[in-house]
Amino acid sequence: MTTQPATDVFEEHRPLLMGVAYRMLGRVADAEDVVQEAWLRWYHADRAEVREPRAYLVRVTTRLAIDRLRQAQRRGEAYVGPWLPEPYLTEYADTAPDSADRAVLADTVSLAVLVVLESLSPLERAVFVLREAFGYPYAEIATLLERTEPAVRQLAGRARRHVAERRPRYDVEPTRRRELTERFLAAAGEGDLEGLMSLLAPDVRLVGDSGGKAKAPVRILHTADKVGRFLVGAARTAPADRTYRVLEANGGPALLILTGGKPDSLFQVDIADGRITSVYIIRNPDKLRHLTGH
Numbered sequence: 001m002t003t004q005p006a007t008d009v010f011e012e013h014r015p016l017l018m019g020v021a022y023r024m025l026g027r028v029a030d031a032e033d034v035v036q037e038a039w040l041r042w043y044h045a046d047r048a049e050v051r052e053p054r055a056y057l058v059r060v061t062t063r064l065a066i067d068r069l070r071q072a073q074r075r076g077e078a079y080v081g082p083w084l085p086e087p088y089l090t091e092y093a094d095t096a097p098d099s100a101d102r103a104v105l106a107d108t109v110s111l112a113v114l115v116v117l118e119s120l121s122p123l124e125r126a127v128f129v130l131r132e133a134f135g136y137p138y139a140e141i142a143t144l145l146e147r148t149e150p151a152v153r154q155l156a157g158r159a160r161r162h163v164a165e166r167r168p169r170y171d172v173e174p175t176r177r178r179e180l181t182e183r184f185l186a187a188a189g190e191g192d193l194e195g196l197m198s199l200l201a202p203d204v205r206l207v208g209d210s211g212g213k214a215k216a217p218v219r220i221l222h223t224a225d226k227v228g229r230f231l232v233g234a235a236r237t238a239p240a241d242r243t244y245r246v247l248e249a250n251g252g253p254a255l256l257i258l259t260g261g262k263p264d265s266l267f268q269v270d271i272a273d274g275r276i277t278s279v280y281i282i283r284n285p286d287k288l289r290h291l292t293g294h
Contacts, residue, residue, distance in 0.1 A: 006043055009053050016054070016134070017061045019105070023129040024065035024122075026085035026114045028290050034064045059144045062126050069122040080212030082220055084280055085114040086287040087249040087266050106174075106251025108133035111280050112270055114250070116166045120159055127152055128159040168278055170270035174252070180271050181253045182246075184279075188267070189244070191235035193228050200224040201275035206231075211284035214265075227279060247291075256291055263288035 017038055021031035038061045042053075050056045090109060107113060108129070117125050126145060130136040138156065142149040180199065187195035206227045208216030221227050238257075242264065245256045254268040266288060270278035282288065 006047060009047075010039055010042055010057070013054055013057050017057055019109070020058060020061050020129060020134070021065050022088050023109060023114070023117070023133055024062070024125055025068060026118060028086045028088055030068060031065075034061060034068060037064050055140070055144070058130075062130065062144060066122040066126055069125065073122075080210070081216065081218045082207045082209055083115070083118070084111055084207060084209035084282050084287075085250070087247075087254065087268075087282055087291065089291075090248055090251050105133060109251045110170075110270075111250050111268060112167050112170065112278065113163065116163050119166070120162060123147075124155050124159040124162070127155040128163065131156050132160070168270055168272075170272045170277060176274075177271050178253045180274070180276065181255075181269055184269055184276055185244075185255045185267065188231045189235060191232045193232045196228040196231060197224055199276050200227055201272070201277045204275075204277055204279065206279040206281065208281045209284055209287070211286065213285055214283040216281060216283045231279075256288075263291045266291070 014035065017035050018031055021034040022028065025031050025034070038057060041060050042057060045056075047053075088109060090106070117128065120128065123145065127141055130141050130144070131138070136144075138149050138152050141147075141156075142152045145152065147155075184196070184199050186192075187199065202224050203222065204224050204227050206217065206221040208221075210216035217230065221230055239259050241260055243258045243261070245258065247254050247256050247266075249266065249268060252268060254266055256263060257265045257267070263285070264283070266282045268280045269276045270280075
């Protein structure tokens with residue numbers, strides 16, 4: 001039971017709840033809606049009966065996210081071209097002081113992992129997020145989801161194998177990643193094909209997400225030659241009034257490109273063995289709107 005005001009308790013746990021909801025949904029607006037609904041349920045709950053506010057709030061948030069995922073699957077909405085998660089601004093300095101914790105949080109919120117999580121069932125996704133991102137014990141996850149512990153362990157094993165098999169291999173060492181990202185962005189911005197080719201892995205892929213609302217490849221591009229030439233062509237046709245901002249998004253450095261002061265696209269890369277293995281470009285304006293002002 002807590003004697004703190006309802007708002008103070010909720011705000012203390014808001015970053016955790018947003019982290020759970022975003023990893024579950026891959027969409028910032030949906031995650032914010034879920035967290036807002038969790039607040040309403042917390043506010044109207046008999047809080048005198050709540051022994052552990054954190055557990056209560058995580059349980060409510062997780063179940064709301066599962067419900068929203070199931071609704072989306074039933075609707076079966078079509079998406080034009082490749083899909084990428086909405087970019088999520090991350091900063092773990094306050095919430096994860098330990099470098100190992102920061103690495104885990106960054107990994108589980110990366111674009112590559114979130115794309116794979118889209119193919120899990122809602123329950124598998126919930127178990128993976130709670131276990132792998134936030135280190136919840138199996139017994140506690142079982143209580144949160146009202147499942148048996150053996151069932152939760154089975155879901156976790158299946159989800160872990162699925163993610164391990166499908167996600168691209170990459171390095172998450174922050175300093176090296178930032179250095180190579182900055183070199184890549186400089187070469188791409190200048191249309192320097194030779195510089196790009198020295199950074200791209202031979203089997204690099206480029207994933208462009210426009211949702212049919214902006215210009216981007218409608219299929220994933222493969223090989224250094226195709227990716228490099230596409231980036232050089234994009235640089236040559238870029239508007240003169242573009243500006244750049246470096247952000248931390250989804251656990252790593254990203255470049256936000258603005259045209260006329262408005263978000264136009266966001267670039268991020270994956271790196272393995274000193275080479276860029278994946279290039280992500282988000283151009284769907286609906287996914288960049290919340291970045292205005294950053």
